Amino acid sequence: MQHLLDVSLFNSMIRMVAPILLAALGGAICSRVGLFNVGLEGFVLVGAFSAIVGNFYTGNVYVAVLIAIAVTMLFSLIFAYMSIHLQANVIVVGISFNFLALGLTAFCLKAIFHVKGAFYDKNMIGLPKLNIPIIQDIPVIGGIISGHSPLVYLAFVLVFGLQFFLFKSVLGFRLIAVGENPVAAKSIGIKVSRMQYLAVLICGLLCGLAGAQLSLGQVTMFTEGMTAGRGFIALVATMLGQANPIGVMASSLLFGLMDAFSIRLQGFSLPTHFTQMLPYVVTLLAMLFFRKSNYLADAQKANGSSR
Amino acid sequence: MLKRKWPISAWIQPLLAVLIGLTGGAIAIVLIGGSVADTYAQMWKGAFGNFYFFTNTLTRATPLILVGLGVSIAFRAGFFNMGSEGQMILGALSSALLALYLPGPPLLKLLVAIIGGIVAGGIWSAFAGWLDAKFRMNLIITTLLLNYIAALFAGYMVAYPLKDKTGSAALAQTMMVDKAVWLPKLFQGMSIHAGFIIAIGLAILLYLFIKYTVAGYEIRMLGYNPLFAAYGGVNRRKMMLTSMFVSGGFAGLAGAVEVLGMQYRYTDGMISNPGYAWSGIMATLLSGAHPLGTAVAAVLLAALQTGGMGVERNTNIPLEISSVIQSLLILFVTAKFSYTLWKRRKGGKSDAASS
Numbered sequence: 001m002q003h004l005l006d007v008s009l010f011n012s013m014i015r016m017v018a019p020i021l022l023a024a025l026g027g028a029i030c031s032r033v034g035l036f037n038v039g040l041e042g043f044v045l046v047g048a049f050s051a052i053v054g055n056f057y058t059g060n061v062y063v064a065v066l067i068a069i070a071v072t073m074l075f076s077l078i079f080a081y082m083s084i085h086l087q088a089n090v091i092v093v094g095i096s097f098n099f100l101a102l103g104l105t106a107f108c109l110k111a112i113f114h115v116k117g118a119f120y121d122k123n124m125i126g127l128p129k130l131n132i133p134i135i136q137d138i139p140v141i142g143g144i145i146s147g148h149s150p151l152v153y154l155a156f157v158l159v160f161g162l163q164f165f166l167f168k169s170v171l172g173f174r175l176i177a178v179g180e181n182p183v184a185a186k187s188i189g190i191k192v193s194r195m196q197y198l199a200v201l202i203c204g205l206l207c208g209l210a211g212a213q214l215s216l217g218q219v220t221m222f223t224e225g226m227t228a229g230r231g232f233i234a235l236v237a238t239m240l241g242q243a244n245p246i247g248v249m250a251s252s253l254l255f256g257l258m259d260a261f262s263i264r265l266q267g268f269s270l271p272t273h274f275t276q277m278l279p280y281v282v283t284l285l286a287m288l289f290f291r292k293s294n295y296l297a298d299a300q301k302a303n304g305s306s307r
Numbered sequence: 308m309l310k311r312k313w314p315i316s317a318w319i320q321p322l323l324a325v326l327i328g329l330t331g332g333a334i335a336i337v338l339i340g341g342s343v344a345d346t347y348a349q350m351w352k353g354a355f356g357n358f359y360f361f362t363n364t365l366t367r368a369t370p371l372i373l374v375g376l377g378v379s380i381a382f383r384a385g386f387f388n389m390g391s392e393g394q395m396i397l398g399a400l401s402s403a404l405l406a407l408y409l410p411g412p413p414l415l416k417l418l419v420a421i422i423g424g425i426v427a428g429g430i431w432s433a434f435a436g437w438l439d440a441k442f443r444m445n446l447i448i449t450t451l452l453l454n455y456i457a458a459l460f461a462g463y464m465v466a467y468p469l470k471d472k473t474g475s476a477a478l479a480q481t482m483m484v485d486k487a488v489w490l491p492k493l494f495q496g497m498s499i500h501a502g503f504i505i506a507i508g509l510a511i512l513l514y515l516f517i518k519y520t521v522a523g524y525e526i527r528m529l530g531y532n533p534l535f536a537a538y539g540g541v542n543r544r545k546m547m548l549t550s551m552f553v554s555g556g557f558a559g560l561a562g563a564v565e566v567l568g569m570q571y572r573y574t575d576g577m578i579s580n581p582g583y584a585w586s587g588i589m590a591t592l593l594s595g596a597h598p599l600g601t602a603v604a605a606v607l608l609a610a611l612q613t614g615g616m617g618v619e620r621n622t623n624i625p626l627e628i629s630s631v632i633q634s635l636l637i638l639f640v641t642a643k644f645s646y647t648l649w650k651r652r653k654g655g656k657s658d659a660a661s662s
Contacts, residue, residue, distance in 0.1 A: 038447065086642035091387060091447065092592055096637040099585065103630030110625035111339040232451050239445065273463035280455045287444045 007143035009260055014144065015218065017256025018152040019044065022210035023234035024252050025155075025162055026203035028243040032166065033199040034179040038094030039079055040207060041231025042101030047072040047211020049105040052222040053112060055124050061216060065127075065151070069208035075101075076204025080197045098231070106224050118223040126220035127151060127213070151213040156249070158206070163245040175199060210234075229280070236283050251286070258282045321593055321604070321640055328636030335631055341624045350629070353617015354610035360617070362499040366569065368609035369499075370395070370561040372506040372602045374587025376513055377557025379596040383517060384550040385530035386436070390450030391558040392584035393457030394432050398424035398559025400461045403566045403573035404469070406484040413487035420488065421563050428559015429552040431457060436551030440544045454584075462575045471572070480574035490568035502564035507602060509557075514598040526550060558584065582630075586612070589637050608633055 054067030127149035241247030402424035594600030615629030
């Protein structure tokens with residue numbers, strides 16, 4: 001057992017959690033304004049791809065992150081236009097965005113890099129690993145917390161930033177008001193659709209970061225469908241955390257741990273099929289145990305998801 | 308999305324969506340420096356160019372029709388069944404195993420293999436329905452997660468215990484099903500098989516069922532207005548379990564038909580890689596869950612895909628162009644733009660931009 005639980009496991013948990021956490025925060029913002037965003041998976045995929053494109057052409061990893069953010073926000077703008085302005089069913093739009101992202105990235109991969117499946121270039125440099133001066137010298141904690149990409153730290157900072165934004169700022173209150181009762185919000189002069197656009201754009205920004213962390217954070221490459229369900233796991237994290245940034249962080253950490261576990265378990269001569277199954281099974285179990293949330297029921301009522 | 312009552316608008320919506328999809332595809336083609344007319348001509352040729360290509364398109368449409376019909380039942384009852392892929396995989400795996408290891412005369416084997424596929428897909432789907440009915444777990448998420456679990460489980464089964472060790476060791480697949488248990492081909496030398504007849508027959512039956520039977524009416528009522536349905540005495544829980552079972556059963560049948568009519572074995576990734584299940588779901592979305600419309604939409608989507616292969620063979624445009632067109636098509640099909648345009652033209656400018 002001591003081979004299973006050690007410093008590097010928790011270190012990789014922190015690293016794995018970042019994309020899920022960022023996307024889940026985006027999902028939380030969307031849920032707050034009453035849009036159940038099933039398209040997170042597609043958003044993250046677009047972010048991951050544009051980050052690689054940006055990195056390849058500019059050679060600067062930070063410009064690449066900015067490009068990823070810009071492209072994903074543009075993508076999310078279409079999502080907002082479709083679901084807010086054209087009043088298409090949010091869930092159908094979300095699902096088709098996942099398809100679109102998958103098709104578009106595969107198409108562009110072929111069109112831009114002339115490869116199929118995956119793109120890797122040894123000249124590309126990924127995000128640097130930051131060692132935090134004092135903390136890195138503390139025995140166990142240093143090994144866990146230090147040495148991550150800047151986006152990982154940003155993700156955790158954003159949790160508290162968003163918590164403050166939602167529950168302490170005027171704009172945040174307006175955002176929540178729109179989600180809780182659009183009619184009442186409208187009656188006191190809040191521009192409902194403008195708030196919804198804002199939320200979707202923030203979601204696009206966060207998913208762009210998530211994608212950048214996914215493709216530039218560790219391996220610096222892009223593979224078709226490399227999100228592999230992380231967007232959906234982020235969606236569950238959003239629901240389990242009841243769209244509350246700190247709650248979302250807690251549930252994301254659980255999934256990050258499972259992600260890290262599943263990779264670790266492969267060293268134990270178990271068939272990889274079962275270790276890869278772990279995050280999905282745990283997600284299902286988590287849904288089973290933490291299902292008491294009135295918030296979720298409200299979100300579903302508003303958008304007519306499964307019931 | 309299923310509540311549209313205007314017959315004209317019901318036709319305008321998909322047609323406009325097709326138009327937007329093709330335009331979006333054209334933009335993508337221009338952007339990477341291809342000729343739009345040439346690409347679309349190749350696409351048409353690849354899908355309908357001659358009898359061989361045409362039957363190829365119909366063969367590809369077969370699983371899409373079946374999956375799409377299954378999803379449309381769930382949609383009609385108001386449930387989003389996103390788990391067709393997992394249901395199809397388990398259906399394919401079980402029918403391959405039954406066809407391989409069950410003793411008995413070939414015809415019986417074929418029948419049992421098909422039924423086994425239906426039951427396997429149905430149970431997997433009803434399980435998600437049960438989780439929702441009993442524990443109120445969101446159906447969209449559970450069905451999605453169950454996809455991954457089914458795919459990994461089937462992958463394990465063919466990589467270890469049931470692996471075909473006679474041929475090349477590289478592929479994770481079961482052994483080949485005995486030739487006597489294959490679904491018959493419709494034409495000599497063409498890929499189209501009896502599964503297509505089954506799919507079309509079921510589309511017609513389902514249309515009649517939803518339109519003319521009491522159970523069909525109850526399903527529609529549940530989807531349109533759950534509260535009214537409950538008031539009218541529809542047992543939502545029972546209805547959810549049955550409609551999810553039937554929905555998954557169709558997906559399982561699609562998997563069984565693909566094994567018994569096309570591949571004759573279960574190979575790892577044979578369902579996921581071509582994206583059969585997702586295209587089937589798209590067909591349902593495109594047609595607004597109309598059974599006959601789903602069949603037409605499935606043929607259209609299959610044509611896009613086989614046409615895409617033609618494009619890749621004969622031009623330097625990648626075949627992914629067809630998935631871009633497909634997703635744009637779906638993206639715009641539920642948008643209310645045609646409806647508002649229509650309404651505005653009819654009712655004057657009084658009710659402009661209500662949101």
